[in-house]
Amino acid sequence: xxxxxxxxxxxxxxxxxxxxxxxxxxxxxxxxxxxxxxxxxxxxxxxxxxxxxxxxxxxxxxxxxxxxxxxxxxxxxxxxxxxxxxxxxxxxxxxxxxxxxxxxxxxxxxxxxxxxxxxxxxxxxxxxxxxxxxxxxxxxxxxxxxxxxxxxxxxxxxxxxxxxxxxxxxxxxxxxxxxxxxxxxxxxxxxxxxxxxxxxxxxxxxxxxxxxxxxxxxxxxxxxxxxxxxxxxxxxxxxxxxxxxxxxxxxxxxxxxxxxxxxxxxxxxxxxxxxxxxxxxxxxxxxxxxxxxxxxxxxxxxxxxxxxxxxxxxxxxxxxxxxxxxxxxxxxxxxxxxx
Numbered sequence: 001x002x003x004x005x006x007x008x009x010x011x012x013x014x015x016x017x018x019x020x021x022x023x024x025x026x027x028x029x030x031x032x033x034x035x036x037x038x039x040x041x042x043x044x045x046x047x048x049x050x051x052x053x054x055x056x057x058x059x060x061x062x063x064x065x066x067x068x069x070x071x072x073x074x075x076x077x078x079x080x081x082x083x084x085x086x087x088x089x090x091x092x093x094x095x096x097x098x099x100x101x102x103x104x105x106x107x108x109x110x111x112x113x114x115x116x117x118x119x120x121x122x123x124x125x126x127x128x129x130x131x132x133x134x135x136x137x138x139x140x141x142x143x144x145x146x147x148x149x150x151x152x153x154x155x156x157x158x159x160x161x162x163x164x165x166x167x168x169x170x171x172x173x174x175x176x177x178x179x180x181x182x183x184x185x186x187x188x189x190x191x192x193x194x195x196x197x198x199x200x201x202x203x204x205x206x207x208x209x210x211x212x213x214x215x216x217x218x219x220x221x222x223x224x225x226x227x228x229x230x231x232x233x234x235x236x237x238x239x240x241x242x243x244x245x246x247x248x249x250x251x252x253x254x255x256x257x258x259x260x261x262x263x264x265x266x267x268x269x270x271x272x273x274x275x276x277x278x279x280x281x282x283x284x285x286x287x288x289x290x291x292x293x294x295x296x297x298x299x300x301x302x303x304x305x306x307x308x309x310x311x312x313x314x315x316x317x318x319x320x321x322x323x324x325x326x327x328x329x330x331x332x333x334x335x336x337x338x339x
Contacts, residue, residue, distance in 0.1 A: 008062060010255055011204045011247055017058045019045035021080050022147075023303060025215075028080040029251055031206060032062075035178030038070040041094070042177075042197070042206055043251065046083035047147045055084070066091035070178060072152070074098045075208035076191035077105035079148050081251065086150035096152040099186055099193035103156040108224060110148040117142040119223035124309055128286025128332040133305065140302035160186050162193055168236040182206075185240070189233025190217045192226050196240075203246025211240070211262060213253040216269050220310025221317060230318040234270060237263045270315070277315045281325065284334045287313045 010016040013034040018027050031042040045051045059065070069092040074082045077098075085096050098106070109116055117138035124134040162169045169186040175197070176182075182197040190209045197206040209217050219230045226232070245259045256262055273294075280293040291297060291312040297305060316335050319325035328334045 011249060012202045014204065014206075014249065015058075015062065016249065016255075017045075017055070019051045019054045020048070021046060021051070022048055023080070024301065025080075025252055027252060029249070029253075031249060032064065032069070033178050033180065035180040037176075037179035039064060039068050040178035041069050041072045041088060041092075043075055043081040043208065044072065044084035044088050046080045047087060047149060048083070051084065052087070067093070069094050072096045073177065073195065073197070074102070074106075074154075075195045075206075075251070076193075077102045077109060078191065078209070079110070079144050081208065082106055082110070082152075083148045085152040085154075086148075089152040090150070096154050097157050098154050099195050100156040100158060100161045101193040102191060102195070103154045105192070105224060106148075106151060106154060110145060110151060116145075116223075120306070123221075123223050124288070126331070126333055127309070127313055128288035128334075129309060130288075133302075136302045137306045137309075141306065157184075160184055160193070160195065162186055162188065167232050168239055170239050183243075187233075187236040187239060188226065189219050189229055189236060192229075198243055198245065200244070203244055205240070205243065205245045205248045205259065207248050208251040210236075211248055211256075211259065211266070212250050213248075213256045213262065215252070216266055218307045218311060219270075219314045220307065221313040222310055228314075228317055228321045230270065230314045231321055234267060237267065273311075274315055274319060277312070277319060278324070278337065281316075281335055281337055283336055284328070285336065286332045286334055287316055288332075290316065290335070 008015050015032040017030045019030060021028055028045055030045050033040045072085060072088055072094050074085050074096060089096050120141055121134040121138040125131055159171060168188060171184055174181040175184050182199050185196040186193050187196055187210050194210050196210050219233050248256045248259050276294050277290060280290045291308050295308040300308060320327045324338050326336050326338055
């Protein structure tokens with residue numbers, strides 16, 4: 001990663017820009033891709049004064065004007081990736097592209113009537129979380145809303161919608177991004193239609209949050225997610241394993257060159273976590289009770305509690321889909337080992 005301004009590019013004609021975040025995960029990576037048609041922006045960061053200041057310093061350092069950016073691609077709806085897309089669009093007048101489900105999620109989650117607080121609290125209390133804690137998680141989530149404003153005008157890429165009978169999508173036609181040919185991969189798990197971009201000519205994979213170098217991407221059940229996000233995430237690895245990837249540029253952390261090894265590490269992590277879930281399940285146990293046995297919930301911030309709870313439900317629902325655990329949709333929802 002360039003830190004002194006002398007080595008701008010982390011891959012052929014691709015600049016990585018590290019932007020600060022007001023979360024435990026302190027940095028998000030955004031990318032400027034230079035091609036024959038100009039610059040394209042991949043992800044925008046969050047609308048937070050230190051992030052804007054970091055953008056302004058980076059653009060000044062590299063003598064890039066916002067108007068030099070001809071198009072913007074946002075990989076998924078999470079605030080650290082879409083939060084400054086509206087600001088960027090106003091500065092550059094560039095179109096903002098997203099996969100259809102992620103574009104819809106931006107409107108559903110970050111419009112002026114955010115669902116996140118009320119529905120998130122309802123989901124977690126239905127799974128056994130105490131109401132006071134669920135409300136604290138909801139308030140933290142709603143506090144992120146202003147960090148996504150103004151919302152951009154999004155152009156959904158209809159050709160990148162995952163078909164109803166498919167788990168992921170690898171279209172035959174490339175995307176021309178700043179005049180460069182990238183293979184789009186729409187891979188669920190961290191988000192329902194998370195977009196990755198692979199350039200065969202260079203072996204560069206812009207992976208955003210689908211593959212991270214040091215931590216496991218959070219795979220959560222949330223009020224609007226499609227069923228079994230963990231199963232769909234693990235099965236999507238097949239799409240990446242077939243590519244001749246030389247370097248992975250992630251949404252957080254340093255670039256990596258050992259994609260296959262990292263995928264195996266992530267697969268093993270989730271297998272281990274599933275075994276932890278099976279050990280923690282009793283006779284009629286809620287997801288919250290299981291989460292408290294695996295995570296130190298009393299030591300986590302509301303932001304981290306949301307991740308831990310969403311991840312727990314995702315792993316339990318995977319075990320249900322695999323016919324290893326029974327789920328009872330009672331009040332609260334409970335899980336038990338398959339007899």
